[in-house]
Amino acid sequence: MFKNGTDNRRAFLKKSLAIGGAAGTTMLASGAGADTPDPLITEIQDWNRYLGEGVDSRPYGMPSPFEGDVVRRDVAWLTADAKASVNFTPLHKLEGIITPNGLCFERHHGGIAQISPEDHRIMINGLVDNPLVFTMEDLKRFPRHSEFYFLECAANTGMEWRGAQLNGCQFTHGMVHNVMYTGVKLKDLLAEAGVKPSGKWVLPEGADASHMTRSIPMEKALEDCMVAFAMNGEALRAEQGYPVRLVVPGWEGNMWVKWLRRLEVGDQPWHHREETSKYTDLLGDGRSRRFTWTMDVKSVITSPSPQAPINHGRGRTVITGLAWSGFGKIDRVDVSIDGGRNWHTARLDGPSLSKSLHRFYHEFDWDGSELFLQSRAIDEQRHVQKTKNALRKIRGENSIYHNNAIQTWHVKPDGLVENVEIS
Numbered sequence: 419m420f421k422n423g424t425d426n427r428r429a430f431l432k433k434s435l436a437i438g439g440a441a442g443t444t445m446l447a448s449g450a451g452a453d454t455p456d457p458l459i460t461e462i463q464d465w466n467r468y469l470g471e472g473v474d475s476r477p478y479g480m481p482s483p484f485e486g487d488v489v490r491r492d493v494a495w496l497t498a499d500a501k502a503s504v505n506f507t508p509l510h511k512l513e514g515i516i517t518p519n520g521l522c523f524e525r526h527h528g529g530i531a532q533i534s535p536e537d538h539r540i541m542i543n544g545l546v547d548n549p550l551v552f553t554m555e556d557l558k559r560f561p562r563h564s565e566f567y568f569l570e571c572a573a574n575t576g577m578e579w580r581g582a583q584l585n586g587c588q589f590t591h592g593m594v595h596n597v598m599y600t601g602v603k604l605k606d607l608l609a610e611a612g613v614k615p616s617g618k619w620v621l622p623e624g625a626d627a628s629h630m631t632r633s634i635p636m637e638k639a640l641e642d643c644m645v646a647f648a649m650n651g652e653a654l655r656a657e658q659g660y661p662v663r664l665v666v667p668g669w670e671g672n673m674w675v676k677w678l679r680r681l682e683v684g685d686q687p688w689h690h691r692e693e694t695s696k697y698t699d700l701l702g703d704g705r706s707r708r709f710t711w712t713m714d715v716k717s718v719i720t721s722p723s724p725q726a727p728i729n730h731g732r733g734r735t736v737i738t739g740l741a742w743s744g745f746g747k748i749d750r751v752d753v754s755i756d757g758g759r760n761w762h763t764a765r766l767d768g769p770s771l772s773k774s775l776h777r778f779y780h781e782f783d784w785d786g787s788e789l790f791l792q793s794r795a796i797d798e799q800r801h802v803q804k805t806k807n808a809l810r811k812i813r814g815e816n817s818i819y820h821n822n823a824i825q826t827w828h829v830k831p832d833g834l835v836e837n838v839e840i841s
């Protein structure tokens with residue numbers, strides 16, 4: 419059996435070498451030359467010889483050990499304390515548009531609350547006819563819906579306002595994730611409670627130690643907000659607010675209150691505690707932009723990028739990345755390999771959903787010379803991603819939040835990639 423299989427593989431190899439040769443392709447993997455037989459093809463390997471582990475070895479599946487470096491990472495010096503901190507999604511290693519649950523970046527102001535669903539209650543009070551308290555069981559008796567949405571922290575790419583800082587899209591752009599949420603519509607819960615005509619704002623409150631609260635205008639609450647208990651088909655992860663969080667599609671991450679325990683209806687926005695409400699953009703002239711809730715159109719090339727250099731040399735090369743907009747779907751993404759002088763329309767691939775990540779590709783033949791990679795997204799409302807300098811002219815350099823500028827990666831002839839800024 420094994421011998422036959424090996425012989426077959428040898429025959430296959432000869433055939434594919436012949437085909438490859440005829441087509442004159444330069445794409446054969448290294449070591450596949452006819453004179454040097456590749457032991458990975460000609461020899462029987464251990465995994466082909468011995469039985470593997472059985473179905474009882476891993477009740478909850480984990481990634482292959484060979485993917486051990488695909489993890490969330492933090493930047494120690496960014497924040498003083500790991501309990502009021504952030505880590506980043508490894509965007510450079512992901513494909514498609516879904517962020518696996520274990521890789522979704524985390525941002526919390528008071529650490530991860532561990533709450534048993536039996537002990538959790540959600541209250542609706544304030545300007546309502548019937549103040550209500552729901553258990554998790556009660557919540558799941560309302561009609562359920564599933565939708566894909568990105569969540570982006572307003573501080574994503576914030577370090578890059580003043581210049582190229584962090585060497586990797588995980589760190590420059592990794593405060594974003596995209597999962598399918600399942601939950602109930604906030605408008606159904608509010609209808610049950612009966613919002614009084616004077617009720618114009620909703621205040622969600624978290625049960626964690628940060629007592630996170632935000633003010634959300636009633637129009638948004640009724641438009642598309644969800645009270646979600648599942649992500650990508652399973653219960654929310656503790657890091658993401660188990661057992662229940664608010665979903666505020668297209669709007670900045672800090673409004674998506676995790677460990678949601680209360681929704682108060684009021685007639686005006688609340689004043690929020692400083693450490694959880696400083697998401698205000700300082701403008702160049704010292705004034706500030708206050709309610710900037712919608713996340714602007716944005717994109718980034720995830721590979722090649724500093725953590726994903728080109729290892730294969732010149733020839734056939736794939737550029738890929740992600741684009742998103744809080745205003746709806748992505749209409750088009752352009753890619754440049756020469757720092758924005760020439761643009762190529764990228765190929766959008768996979769589902770195109772409103773307020774969700776979009777995947778793009780651009781395939782080209784690399785001649786081995788240096789490249790300045792950029793991507794520029796355009797959303798369905800015709801918002802166009804701007805260069806850093808164009809954005810600075812509008813917003814000044816004092817801002818930390820809402821940086822949706824075009825990112826530049828410098829690819830050197832050896833394939834290594836660096837975060838740079840070009841004028």
Ligand SMILES: Nc1nc2c(c(=O)[nH]1)N[C@H]1C(S)=C(S)[C@@H](COP(=O)(O)O)O[C@H]1N2
Nearest residue numbers: 523524525526527571624630671672675676
């Ligand atoms: N209760 C509570 N909700 C919270 C926070 C928090 O600290 N406590 N952080 C907010 C911020 S600033 C962001 S960006 C998002 C991050 O969501 P994630 O941890 O699922 O990525 O949650 C928001 N909701």
Ligand SMILES: [Mo]
Nearest residue numbers: 571572671672
């Ligand atoms: Mo955030």
